[in-house]
Structures are given as structure tokens and as C-alpha cells.
Amino acid sequence: MKQNKYDDDDFFRLYKEMPRSQFGLEAAGEWHILKQLIPSLENKHVLDLGCGFGWHCQYALEQGASQVIGVDISQKMLEQAQSLVKDKRLTYKQQSIEEIDFPNECFDVIISSLAIHYVKDLKALVQKAMKMLTDGGVFVVSVEHPIFTALPNQDWYYNEDGEKLHWPVDRYQDEGVRETSFLTNNVIKYHRTLSTYINTLTAVGFVIKEIQESKPTLEAMEHDKEMKDEMRRPMFLLIKAIK
Amino acid sequence: MKQNKYDDDDFFRLYKEMPRSQFGLEAAGEWHILKQLIPSLENKHVLDLGCGFGWHCQYALEQGASQVIGVDISQKMLEQAQSLVKDKRLTYKQQSIEEIDFPNECFDVIISSLAIHYVKDLKALVQKAMKMLTDGGVFVVSVEHPIFTALPNQDWYYNEDGEKLHWPVDRYQDEGVRETSFLTNNVIKYHRTLSTYINTLTAVGFVIKEIQESKPTLEAMEHDKEMKDEMRRPMFLLIKAIK
Numbered sequence: 001m002k003q004n005k006y007d008d009d010d011f012f013r014l015y016k017e018m019p020r021s022q023f024g025l026e027a028a029g030e031w032h033i034l035k036q037l038i039p040s041l042e043n044k045h046v047l048d049l050g051c052g053f054g055w056h057c058q059y060a061l062e063q064g065a066s067q068v069i070g071v072d073i074s075q076k077m078l079e080q081a082q083s084l085v086k087d088k089r090l091t092y093k094q095q096s097i098e099e100i101d102f103p104n105e106c107f108d109v110i111i112s113s114l115a116i117h118y119v120k121d122l123k124a125l126v127q128k129a130m131k132m133l134t135d136g137g138v139f140v141v142s143v144e145h146p147i148f149t150a151l152p153n154q155d156w157y158y159n160e161d162g163e164k165l166h167w168p169v170d171r172y173q174d175e176g177v178r179e180t181s182f183l184t185n186n187v188i189k190y191h192r193t194l195s196t197y198i199n200t201l202t203a204v205g206f207v208i209k210e211i212q213e214s215k216p217t218l219e220a221m222e223h224d225k226e227m228k229d230e231m232r233r234p235m236f237l238l239i240k241a242i243k
Numbered sequence: 244m245k246q247n248k249y250d251d252d253d254f255f256r257l258y259k260e261m262p263r264s265q266f267g268l269e270a271a272g273e274w275h276i277l278k279q280l281i282p283s284l285e286n287k288h289v290l291d292l293g294c295g296f297g298w299h300c301q302y303a304l305e306q307g308a309s310q311v312i313g314v315d316i317s318q319k320m321l322e323q324a325q326s327l328v329k330d331k332r333l334t335y336k337q338q339s340i341e342e343i344d345f346p347n348e349c350f351d352v353i354i355s356s357l358a359i360h361y362v363k364d365l366k367a368l369v370q371k372a373m374k375m376l377t378d379g380g381v382f383v384v385s386v387e388h389p390i391f392t393a394l395p396n397q398d399w400y401y402n403e404d405g406e407k408l409h410w411p412v413d414r415y416q417d418e419g420v421r422e423t424s425f426l427t428n429n430v431i432k433y434h435r436t437l438s439t440y441i442n443t444l445t446a447v448g449f450v451i452k453e454i455q456e457s458k459p460t461l462e463a464m465e466h467d468k469e470m471k472d473e474m475r476r477p478m479f480l481l482i483k484a485i486k
Contacts, residue, residue: 147390147412147415150476151409157400157409157411165411165413166394166400166411166412166413167411167412167413168400168408168409168410168411168412169390169409169410169411169412169475169476170408170409170410170475170476171474171475172390172410172456172474172475172476172477173456173458173474173475173477174474193456193477194437194454194456195453195454195455195456198441198451198453198454199453199454202451202452202453207450207451208441208445208450208451209445210438210441210442210445211437211438211441211442212438213415213416213436213437213438215416231414231415231416231417232412232413232414232415232416233393233412233413233415234415234416234436
């Protein structure tokens, strides 16, 4: 059974309170980077893996996509997504990312935002993405950065005065489950090395076009001094790969 | 003036004492990984950037390369290299990596082992490599890993008992000079993010074939317990890119 934390009442309540849940993409610190990796979506068939509240699906509609499918394991997430926007080009499907089964070459663009670090079998997913994409199709993925996921604690190392000394890295080559806290306890994520992410994509024939490591905008740092800490270590890894 | 630390007497004396200097590639902890990224060199024209004592040049000769050129800024390094092997297919050239100027499409394979983190202008070098390579040519590069170069101290974080608690990461997005210690003080290296390494290559048209992050062999870990710490964070980043 895949973990479906988003249908846990406590988790969902807290998730709904996050700025990105309330205000959408503009409130997501990495959106300014992810957006640049997404190609033109006009008249494109788009799949969003782990669509959550559907913000990226909405973006695809706004950009003129001809068909948009959002997949998510959580019923609560999809109910919220469906309440936010209705469009005949848009379909939501309740399914785990691992279970997707679409025809070959039926999408021009596959987006997955901060979902694949919950997926156990990366290789199987990447193979499916390769099959589902049209020639020249684009796979845009964001995940928690391997520097961020290496230790389950996923936190800074502090001194006695509670100041952030640095970000601790350990167990980097020890890939696999990390039972961590995000909003609530017992959230299962998978730590993978950077080379595993890249090589899993290139091994099935994807061409790595660009990678990015999240950092805040100047505006965000001026508005919120805490955001400067996001320059000290990357929280997210973003990859644009072409079939 | 490029830094030429290897012609500093103290530095050179200490460098000569390193296992990899005395015993060659098999004593270099990452060689088992780098080796797998190097394509067949039979009848190939090979350039080694920052060749040092020429171990990789020797390897290229052993693998049947038809022409091998090793470039290094250090006269002391090249004198040692020249004393180790003579072969009419092999030429050493005293030059900084930044200054290289070879004809277009004159190499099938360019290797650079642990040298490019000393180079200030990565983009200019990558552009040159692109021009110098034949179509389908291979660029194999190892550098100190961005996790390793982020902080100038380049050391573990220890507790009061001198135990290695973890590897500290900070200033990750702050690319540029790191004045650090390696054998002696005042060694100038350049910290770059992973995305800068990858995107600089893809921006000029290289296709990333594979990346690796150094880890020890099982044999090395059995032989030397300290080597297990190399699983805790990657020291080197290795990239295979195709023109």
C-alpha cells in the first residue's frame, strides 16, 4: 500500500494552511525556477503527477494546453482541486503515481512537482514517462534535493543559542527510506543521490536539458530575512529532461 | 597569473608523498569509477587537462591511444611525468588549462581529473573542449564535489571527542573562490554548484551521458575503516559528456 498521508485528517488540515496551498504557485518558493523549465504548453497534452490542489494543472490550462490530466493518490486533495476550477480540458484521476497506466506517446509534457521523492521505484516511473511522452516531449521534475534528504531529520544544525550553524549531510550514499517529519510525523520519503536521479533518466534515453537547485528571489529575501538561509543549501532539485 | 601551487617546493614535496602520486591510478580512491566513464581509447587522440604525473596519459597509451597530449601548468609535475614514461605517441605541454589552444576537432576524448575546480572560467574551458572534440567525442571530468567545496574548511564537523558528526554544508549558492588547505595553505579553488557544472556543459551542446559521485570500493572499506566515511558524503563529482 502506498502511503497516502494527504488523506490523513491532521496532515491535510496542516497542508491546507501552507501558503502554497492557500495562494497557489506564486507562494511556492521554487515556482520562479520551475516555471522557466516548463516549455510552451499551448495546444499540448499535459500530465501532472502528484497534482495536489491542481495549481500546475490550472497553469497548464491558462497556458492554452488542449488536454490536462492531474493524478493524485489523495481524495481530499482532488476534492479541493475539483472545487477550485472546472474546465472541459481538465481531468483529475485518483491514483498513486506508481499505478499510472496511460497509452504510449499520449503526452507532450509531463510535470511532477515535489512528489517523486515519495515514489519507491524511480526507474519504473521514468520508464513509464519515457513511453507516455511523444518524441521531443518534455519531463519536468522537482524533488527534494539529495543534500536535503540525506538525513531524516531534514533540519539545520544549531548552536546552543539556536543559531543555524550549517546544514548537516550524512548517509549520502545510503539510498532508501527516510522516515521524517513534514507537517506531521511518520512521513515516508526516499533519499536518492543526484547521480541516481540523473542516470536513471539518461539510462532510458532522456536527454538532460537543464537542472536547477532552488534559491529564493531577491524580492523574497528582502521580504523575509529567513529566506536568505535558502542560499546556504538547496532544498529542491529541478530537472528538465527531453525524450 | 594562474596559481601554480604544484611548483611550490613544500606543496610539491607533500604531493609527491600522496599514495596516488607514488602508486598511480590504482591508489586513487575514485579511479574505479572514473575508469568506467572513459570510453575505448584504441586509436584515439586523447587530451589530458591537468595531467600531473601523467598517470592518465600512461593509461591512454596502455589502452592503445594513437596520440596523447598531457597539459599541466607545473614544470615539476611534468619533469616527473617525463621521467616516468617515454613514448613517441605522448607529448607533454607546460601550460595552464585556461591557455590551451588546439585546433578544432583534433581530439576524440578529453580527460580532466581533479583539475577544473582550479579553473576560474568554466564556460570558456567547456566551449574550448566542445570545439576541440570530434563529433561524438567524449569529455570525462572529475572535480571536487559541490558538497565538498561549499565551505572553504573542507572538513567534517566534529564533536568534543573528535568524532565526525556529519559533513557541514553552507554557502552552497555562493559560487566563487574558496581559499582552502590542501597539503599546504592558500590553495585557491572555485566552488560551483552542481547545476552550474551540468548546465555549462548542456548550454554549449554537450549531452550528459552519466554522472557519478565518488564512493569507495568494498575492498577499500574492508582494508581501511576510515574509507567508510566516504559513504557519508561524496568527495568527487564525475561527469561523462558527449559532443
